Each structure stands twice: as C-alpha cells, then as structure tokens.
Amino acid sequence: MTNLAINSDRLWDSLMQLAKIGATPKGGVCRLALTDLDKEGRDLFIRWCEEAGCSISVDGIGNIFARRPGRNNDLPPIMTGSHLDSQPTGGRFDGAYGVMAGLEVIRTLNDMGYETEAPLEVVAWTNEEGSRFAPAMLGSGAFTKQLDPAWCLEREDPDGKTVIEELKRIGYAGDKPIGEHDCAAYFEAHIEQGPILEAEEKTIGVVSGAQGQRWYEVTVRGQEAHAGPTPMARRRDALVGAAKMVQAVNEIGLEHKPLACSTCGMMQVMPNSRNVIPGQVWFTVDFRHPNDEVLSQMDRALRLRFTEVAYAHNLELDIDEIWSFPATPFDAECVAAVRKGAEEGGFAHMDIVSGAGHDAVYMARVAPTGMIFVPCEDGISHNEIENATPEDLSAGCNVLLRAMVEMADRPRQAKAA
Template identity: 65%
Template sequence: MKDIRINKQRLWDTLMEMGEIGGTEKGGSCRLALTDLDKQGRDLFVRWCEEAGCTITVDKMGNIFARRAGEDNSLPPVVMGSHLDTQPTGGKFDGVYGVLAGLEVIRTLNDNDIKTRAPVEASVWTNEEGSRFPPAMVSSGVFAGEFDLEYGLSRADLDGKTMGEELKRIGYAGDADVGGRSFKAFFEAHIEQGPILEDEDKKIGVVTDAQGQRWYELTLTGQESHAGPTPMPIRRDALVGAARIIDMVNRIGMDNQPNACATVGLLQVFPNSRNVIPGEVFFTVDIRHPNDKILEQMDQALREGAERIAEDARLEMEFKQIWHSPPVPFNKDCVDSVRRATEELGFSHRDMVSGAGHDACYISRVAPTSMIFVPCEDGISHNEAERADPDDLAAGCDVLFRAVVQHAND
C-alpha cells in the first residue's frame, strides 16, 4: 500500500475519452441527463467496469453500481462515485472525475492483485445537476429517502418529458429497488468548483461540511400590451418586477457575507416579443449558506421582498420553494481517513466547506460519507472553460484509493 499509486495517464485518458461524448467547440461537454449522449456515456462506463471484472446493478432511478467483489461479499460495500450528466455548457471534470476516479481505484486494485475484505463499488447517480430535471441530486435523494420514487420518476423537463419516460427510452430504467442498500462508507472525489485551493496552493481539500441550499421557482403575471401606445404609469410589466426581484436576490447574497450565495440562473419571458410589454416572467432563485439559521433569514428576506415588489408593481405572483437541502456535516471517521491519507502521501491540504451540493450530501443521511476536493483552474466550473491539472486529479485519486482500501479492510 505504501508505494502504490494510481495510473495518472490512464485516469487522464479515460476522462478525455468520456469528454468526447457531447464534446463542445470550446472544449467542454454537454451531456444533459437521460439524453442520447448521457446514454453513450453510461454505456461506455458500464463497458469499462465490466472489462475490469465488475458486476453491474442499475436501480429504478437509473443509478449504476459497479461492484468489485471482496473476500467477504456479505459485508456492505465501500462505494465511490458522482455523476456523468453535465450542464448545457459544462466541463470535462465536474462529477465525471468522481465517477472515473472510482473506476481507476478498481483498476489499480486489479493491477496490484489486491483483494479487499469488503466489496468496493464505483457508482453513477442520475441527474445530479438538475439542469434538465429539477431539482438537483434527485436520484441520490430518492436513494436516501428525501424523495419517494414516484416523485423522482415524475420530474419533468421544460418539454414535459419525465425522468421515468426518458429512463425507459434510453434503457436505464433498472429493476433494483432504490435505497435500502447498506454502504460501509461513501467517498466522492470532485473538483473544488471554486478558487480557494488554487489561491492557497493546496493540493487537496478535506471536505468537512456542505452548504445548505434552497431552490425556488417564481412566476410573475402582469398584462401584455403594446410597447408604443401604453402609457408608462399604467403598465403592469412582469419583466420590470422580475428585474427588481433579481436585484434584491443579489443584495440578499451580499448582505449575508461571508459564505452566502444568491443567484437567478434561469429566466423565461412571455411573449418575448420586442414590441410587447412582457405579461409573464418565470424565473428561478438559488440561495446557499452553511449556517441554516442564516439560510432561514435569507429565505424570509426573499419571500417578504418578492411579495412587496409584486404588490407595488400590481403583479400577481406564484412563489414555490421546490427544494431545500440543509447544511451537511460529513462523517468524522471518513473525514479523518481522507485527512490521514493526504498526510501519508505528503500532499498539502486544508479543511473546507463545499459551496456546491453533491450526491454525497444525500448519501450522508444513510451512510458514513466524506468528499475529496482537488483544485480547478481559476475556480471555474459549470463552464466549458473548466480545467484541472492531471497531477492534481491523480493526487485526489491516490487519496481516494487509500481511504477506500482502509475502510474496505477495517
């Protein structure tokens, strides 16, 4: 164990080959959940895992589990993983790194003829991004009991297609029940998606906690009218109301520093014509903070402020909170094993809180869980310009290897 390292070039080549599926002109990836491109990525992962001697299980939410047998297969497995779906203009590493780092751990165990006491699994979680089917992390949420199966399968995209329908269409509506499987531990390796590790010249982020999040959908309804003859004082312009709320969302984030984030990322204007006053606007709000009390204060400020703005603009408002993921403290033993592996390997590191949500957040409710962060260039993610250094990716995978083997042999 002391001198074993993963195969850095193989990990990189695997990431680059997966990145070609849905590759974009600017060097990123677009594999929205349950599209044909997502199916291609899943098929490639399954083939690689079968070639590595794994058995494959797919559950009813399309989550994939590739198992490498242990000496005692009655023991619960140590599981690694993340997701293969991307944002519309995503990068090659977000989520994908955690999946393929898990595969590389299994390949390294095979290379060195190491038999772990407990089984080891690499996993893929369906629709982590929530970009096509909101909310995010829905399938790991079903696994952990946050959502029921009917809710998960009924999530629909903007065209009305549901996850259940699309899972069947691409051939990943599995037979296995979702959840009810014991994990000895779960580890998720991931790029940081922020600038802290790079700014501080640290190799590894030992993730102790994850921020809480709330997602909302708002619809403002006014009155469509001609842009020329309609006097300004009598207009009921839904887009003006939305603009005021969007500015308020940004102020809520700025007023709750440090650590608060507040974002409007999706906006639909109807009828979306240059000479018609907008009669309806649909938009989303995303607020985050690692302290649940402050997150509640941000929620209250958003609700009260949006109501006031809508009333002043004489607009009707539909306000829905569609998702709440409380702050997550990760398992101390798993966190300690990541920190210990990092120190044994001689990598610089720091403890940190994840600003993004991850499948590990839900899995932590049903299994001991931790995460491993590695730097990404300029902290950029959810962007085709997302970049990570092969040495950093290999370092995170080496840490993952040690932590997983330790837990599998305990």
C-alpha cells in the same frame, strides 16, 4: 499501504475519452441526463468496469453499481462515485472525475493484486445536474429515500418527457429495487467548482460538510400591453419588477458574504415580444449558506423585498420554495480518512465546506460519508472552459484510493483486535 499509487495517465486518458461523448466545440461537454449521449457514456463506463472484473447492477432509476468483491462479501461495500450527466454547457470534469476516479481505484488495486476486506463499489448516479429534470441529484435522492422514488420517476423535462420514459428509451430502467443496498461508507472525489483551493494553493480539500440550499420558483404577473402607446405611469411591467427582484437576490447574497451565495439562473419572459410590455416573468432563485439560520434570514429577506417590489409596481407575486436542503456535516471518521490520505500522500490540504450540492450530500443521510475536492482552474465550473490539472486529479484519486482501502480494511482490523 505506503506504496499505493494510481496510474495518473490512465485516469487522464479515461477522462478525455469520456469527454468525447457530447464534446462541444468550445472544449466542454453537453451530456444531458438520459439522452442518447448519456446512454453512450453509461455504456462506456460499464464496458470499462466489466473489463476491470466488476459485476454490474442497475436500479430502477438508472443508478449503475459496479462491484469489486472483497475477501468478506457479507460486509456492506465501501462505495464511491458521482455522475456522468452534465450541464448544457458543462465541463469535462464535473461528475465524470468522481466516476473515473472510482474506476481508477479499482484498476489500481487490480494491478497490485490487492484484495480489500470489504467489497468496493463504484456508482454512477442518474440526473445529478438537474438541468434536464428538476430537482438535481434525483438518482441519489431516490436511492437514499430522501426523495420518493415513484415521484422521481415521474419528473418531466421541458418537453414533457418523464424520467421513466427516458430511462426505458435508453435501456437503463434497471431491475434492481431502488435503495435496497447496504453501504458501509461513501466517498466522492470532485473538482471544487470554486476558487478557494487554487487561491490557497492547496491540492486537496478535505470536505467537512455541505452548505444548505433553498431553491425557489417565482412568478411575477403584470399586464401585457402595447409598448408604444401605453404611458409609463400606467404600466404593470412584470420584467421591471422581476429585474428589481434579481437585484434584491444579489444584494441578499452580498449582505451575507463571504459564505452566502445567491443566484437567479433561469428567466422566462412572457409573451417575449419586443413591442409588448411583459405580462409575466418566471425565474428561479438559488440560495446557499452553511448555516441554516442564515438561510432562514435570507428567506425572510427575499419574501419581504419581493413583496415590496410587487406592491410598488402593482404586480401579482407567487413565491414557490420548490426544494430545500439543510446544511449537512459529513461523518467524522470518513473526513479523518480523507485527511489521513492527504497527509500520507504528502499533498497540501485544507478543510473546506462544499458550496455545491453533490450526491454525497444525500448519501450522508444514510451512510458515513466523506468528499475529496481538487482545485479547478479559476474556480470555474458549469462552463465549457472548466479545467483541472492531471496532477491535481491524480492527487485526489490517490487520496480516494487510500481512504477507501482504509475503510474497507477497517472491519478486518476491528475483528483482529
């Protein structure tokens, strides 16, 4: 096991080839879920997996499973993966790295002629980003039955197209039943999407679990009126109210630092005309914290302060908590396998909590799960300038390889004991 090493150049080349699909002029990627470009990325992934000797299956929500047999194919597989879809102005590594790292693990084992006891699988989950279809992590949410699969298939993009329509259109509405799939353990390699590893000069983040999240949609209603002759004192300006709420969201995050995050990412102003006082504003709120009790405090603060602003400005207010996700600790054995992989590989590492949602967070509800983080430049992600070094990506993939082999061979060892 000590001479296990992936092919760094091959991993990097695969990432760069994949990044051409939906490449943006600024060096990023725009490959929204279930678009023609997503199909192109999926087709390439499947071709590479088949060339590596894997068998492919696709489930009813388009999750792709590439399977490398083990010695004992009655054992449930050790799985790894991530997603191929991106943000509208996304980077080359978010999601793509986890899928390509899984493929590189299989290619490496093929090169070495190493047969694991349990089979291995690499999965590409559908619509992780949530930027085309809300909510995020739709494919893994349906797979793990944390979301109702039928409901997931009916989610609509901003143009009213549904997930199932778009799956059928690109040929990825597979025949495998959603979630009818055992899993002995799940690992996911991912760029950190934050600045901590870089600041601490660590190569590997041993992820101990994920922050809780709450997502809100807020509608503020005032009174449309002409911007010229309507005296300030008589206005019911929905944007002035919403602007104060955006500030309140920011303050609530700052009040619970360093671990809290709070963001208003989307805003739509109605009627959005420069000489009309806005009559309605819709915006989103994203709260995150590793402690559910703190999230509940943040929730209460949001409701109180938004209500105060609405009252002061004579505005109507709807707060809709559209999604919540409790804080999720990962499996102790999987976390230990990642830590051991980092130690054996000789990589500087630290424990870390995931601030972002990942497919692994849903998988943790149904199977022993662990994650491996590698640094990304300046902690920037969900941005076309997202960057990571070939060396760090290679290190994370080596840790993934060791952790998967460790877990895949464990049942055999158990039997031999």
